[in-house]
Amino acid sequence: MTSLARRLPLGTTRPTAADRVRQSGVIVATVVALAGAVYGSGAGGGRPVSQVAGGAFAPDETLVAPAGPAFAIWPVIYAGFAGYAVWQALPSQAARRRQRAVGYWLVAYLLLDTAWVLCAQAGLLALSVAVIVVLSSVLAVAFARLRHDPGESTADAVLLDGTVGLSLGWVMVATVANIAAWLQAAGFTGLGVSPSLWAIGLIVVVAVIGCCLAFGDRGRLMPAFAAAWGLVWIAVARAQGGLQEDVVAVTALAAGVLIVLVTVAVRVARGGRLQRG
Numbered sequence: 258m259t260s261l262a263r264r265l266p267l268g269t270t271r272p273t274a275a276d277r278v279r280q281s282g283v284i285v286a287t288v289v290a291l292a293g294a295v296y297g298s299g300a301g302g303g304r305p306v307s308q309v310a311g312g313a314f315a316p317d318e319t320l321v322a323p324a325g326p327a328f329a330i331w332p333v334i335y336a337g338f339a340g341y342a343v344w345q346a347l348p349s350q351a352a353r354r355r356q357r358a359v360g361y362w363l364v365a366y367l368l369l370d371t372a373w374v375l376c377a378q379a380g381l382l383a384l385s386v387a388v389i390v391v392l393s394s395v396l397a398v399a400f401a402r403l404r405h406d407p408g409e410s411t412a413d414a415v416l417l418d419g420t421v422g423l424s425l426g427w428v429m430v431a432t433v434a435n436i437a438a439w440l441q442a443a444g445f446t447g448l449g450v451s452p453s454l455w456a457i458g459l460i461v462v463v464a465v466i467g468c469c470l471a472f473g474d475r476g477r478l479m480p481a482f483a484a485a486w487g488l489v490w491i492a493v494a495r496a497q498g499g500l501q502e503d504v505v506a507v508t509a510l511a512a513g514v515l516i517v518l519v520t521v522a523v524r525v526a527r528g529g530r531l532q533r534g
Contacts, residue, residue, distance in 0.1 A: 293371035320456035327490030337420030426483025467516035476524030488513035
């Protein structure tokens with residue numbers, strides 16, 4: 258074995274031109290996503306999420322809309338991707354199997370995330386639903402690929418598994434809220450089912466997916482924490498403000514707690530020998 262081979266991380270071969278292109282693509286997509294995030298926050302010429310599309314995403318517009326503080330998770334997610342973009346650009350990461358497995362999937366996710374911001378700012382609710390569904394699918398593929406190729410470093414756990422997991426957990430809740438906002442704006446009447454039952458049904462769907470994810474990904478914590486974060490803020494919005502609904506608030510809170518408990522139980526049952534994301 259050569260000295261170069263001994264210095265390469267596990268799952269690494271010699272870098273190729275395609276690896277350099279992928280690394281550059283991740284950096285460009287991250288910069289675009291960060292610019293979109295600033296614009297979408299209202300700090301860069303855009304409007305806050307609660308004010309776009311005629312207020313369709315406002316906390317009191319639908320029963321599954323989270324309270325405003327829920328969006329404090331965005332800076333954490335974007336900081337994670339910024340750190341990931343820098344880390345994956347290091348020479349030691351260029352040809353790693355994990356980076357090759359998810360690099361372009363994360364480029365797609367970051368660009369789709371920016372597309373969602375632009376759709377929301379333009380009030381294109383139906384298109385925003387289509388984008389977030391595709392975005393969720395892309396992120397799920399990246400998450401699954403990471404699961405099948407465990408990392409071996411703290412950087413892997415925090416910047417890759419952690420960031421992707423946090424994003425996936427949040428997007429689970431955001432997708433439900435986005436669909437509800439679109440249906441509300443489109444004049445959906447519920448087909449004879451009360452808004453509360455629709456809201457409870459959507460929350461149950463999130464809880465089921467979150468629990469299934471816990472079993473499927475062997476108890477990775479970040480998706481559970483992010484999903485629970487969003488659900489708790491749905492509960493807060495329903496317990497306070499102008500669109501109160503106690504049964505929805507209790508359901509959302511219980512769903513968030515359930516996802517975390519199931520995830521921790523799976524992790525403990527497997528002896529903690531899991532990826533740290």
